[in-house]
Amino acid sequence: MSLDAKKIRQDFTILDQIVNDEPLVYLDNAATTQKPQVVLDALTAYYHEDNANVHRGVHTLAERATAKYEASREKARAFINAKSTKEVLFTRGTTTGLNWVAKFAEQILQEDDQVLISIMEHHSNIIPWQEACRKTGAQLVYVYLKDGQLDMADLQAKLTDKTKFVSLAQVSNVLGCINPVKEIAELAHEKGAYMVVDGAQSAPHMAIDVQDLDCDFFTLSGHKMLAPTGIGVLYGKEEVLNLMNPVEFGGEMIDFVYEQEATWKELPWKFEAGTPNIAGAIGLGAALDYLSQIGMDAIHTYEQELVAYVLPKLQAIEGLTVYGPQDPSQHAGVIAFNIDGLHPHDVATALDYEGVAVRAGHHCAQPLINHLGISSAARASFYIYNTKEDCDKLVEAIIKTKEFFNGTL
Numbered sequence: 170m171s172l173d174a175k176k177i178r179q180d181f182t183i184l185d186q187i188v189n190d191e192p193l194v195y196l197d198n199a200a201t202t203q204k205p206q207v208v209l210d211a212l213t214a215y216y217h218e219d220n221a222n223v224h225r226g227v228h229t230l231a232e233r234a235t236a237k238y239e240a241s242r243e244k245a246r247a248f249i250n251a252k253s254t255k256e257v258l259f260t261r262g263t264t265t266g267l268n269w270v271a272k273f274a275e276q277i278l279q280e281d282d283q284v285l286i287s288i289m290e291h292h293s294n295i296i297p298w299q300e301a302c303r304k305t306g307a308q309l310v311y312v313y314l315k316d317g318q319l320d321m322a323d324l325q326a327k328l329t330d331k332t333k334f335v336s337l338a339q340v341s342n343v344l345g346c347i348n349p350v351k352e353i354a355e356l357a358h359e360k361g362a363y364m365v366v367d368g369a370q371s372a373p374h375m376a377i378d379v380q381d382l383d384c385d386f387f388t389l390s391g392h393k394m395l396a397p398t399g400i401g402v403l404y405g406k407e408e409v410l411n412l413m414n415p416v417e418f419g420g421e422m423i424d425f426v427y428e429q430e431a432t433w434k435e436l437p438w439k440f441e442a443g444t445p446n447i448a449g450a451i452g453l454g455a456a457l458d459y460l461s462q463i464g465m466d467a468i469h470t471y472e473q474e475l476v477a478y479v480l481p482k483l484q485a486i487e488g489l490t491v492y493g494p495q496d497p498s499q500h501a502g503v504i505a506f507n508i509d510g511l512h513p514h515d516v517a518t519a520l521d522y523e524g525v526a527v528r529a530g531h532h533c534a535q536p537l538i539n540h541l542g543i544s545s546a547a548r549a550s551f552y553i554y555n556t557k558e559d560c561d562k563l564v565e566a567i568i569k570t571k572e573f574f575n576g577t578l
């Protein structure tokens with residue numbers, strides 16, 4: 170095993186609890202992850218020692234708060250290997266980031282232009298584009314699936330000179346497939362389109378290098394990678410962000426304000442109107458330090474080991490369908506499944522009786538769920554503190570659930 174999950178667990182006291190008379194097995198990490206003690210400590214230290222507004226004050230606390238806030242931006246820059254902190258915008262999360270990019274698209278899109286997304290996208294990477302297309306008369310075009318993954322031939326057929334934006338998840342929050350966004354960025358650029366990567370499910374689990382991916386935009390959500398809720402990052406190439414108008418207006422983002430007009434601060438601050446989530450950004454910085462200390466390659470390898478262990482066990486359960494790629498080496502640590510004859514909500518409730526926390530529903534991906542011909546699915550998703558014992562408990566609890574509902578228990 171490439172990392173010591175049992176040691177890591179000690180940093181997450183929330184995991185050490187009994188739920189429904191069973192030790193908690195937390196497998197809802199694609200929804201949100203737990204927070205290690207260092208992140209909680211960073212939040213407490215900020216509020217105990219440094220709390221002040223950023224950028225405006227000259228007093229000592231304001232300077233300390235600003236220094237910590239901007240230090241987190243540098244940590245985020247390094248984490249995704251952006252060229253400069255000018256390219257790192259703090260947001261509320263992936264949803265905000267994608268909304269901002271779609272607003273930029275409204276500056277550019279014209280009637281008959283196209284935006285290319287895939288059927289596996291999260292609603293956050295669908296609805297902002299629906300709105301941008303509705304307002305501009307552009308067309309929203311979908312790439313479909315082959316063998317539970319993105320159909321690259323379909324993508325290539327639909328990527329044309331009309332395509333102005335390609336926006337795709339790097340890892341699907343339902344199918345668990347890993348999309349070749351680097352290769353797709355190259356194809357998009359050949360057609361003169363911008364490449365947007367939804368990194369909500371990839372940045373927590375693998376090394377990200379936005380320069381190597383050569384994407385124009387990349388989004389992530391802090392809460393899916395050990396940080397608090399309400400903080401995220403939108404990366405944009407500096408030259409592209411310079412073309413982009415601010416989405417929100419008000420204090421903090423201005424340089425000079427006259428009665429009828431105003432000028433904006435330089436990047437990245439022109440996008441950050443109002444008092445930001447200072448504590449959240451500081452918590453994100455602590456989370457990124459923690460992840461970097463473990464190593465993103467080690468995390469990716471470890472999760473692939475867990476998937477290689479648990480996926481065949483799940484596939485072997487009679488009547489259980491796993492969605493997405495069937496080959497463990499192509500499947501990230503997000504496993505959506507259904508059991509013949511059982512409603513996924515009943516499955517999730519029964520698993521909770523066993524202390525196993527999974528999610529059930531449409532996973533904010535209704536077009537995909539419709540496309541798969543189902544109404545919902547259960548989903549187990551793994552992170553650095555999950556162990557093979559957790560995998561065994563999941564499998565055992567599913568078998569018990571099946572037996573219970575079949576009346577054989």
Ligand SMILES: Cc1ncc(COP(=O)(O)O)c(C=O)c1O
Pocket residue numbers: 199200261262263264265291293294338340341342367369370390533
């Ligand atoms: C692939 C994907 N994109 C976007 C989002 C939205 O993230 P947030 O709710 O943190 O903005 C999620 C959240 O589950 C996701 O899985």
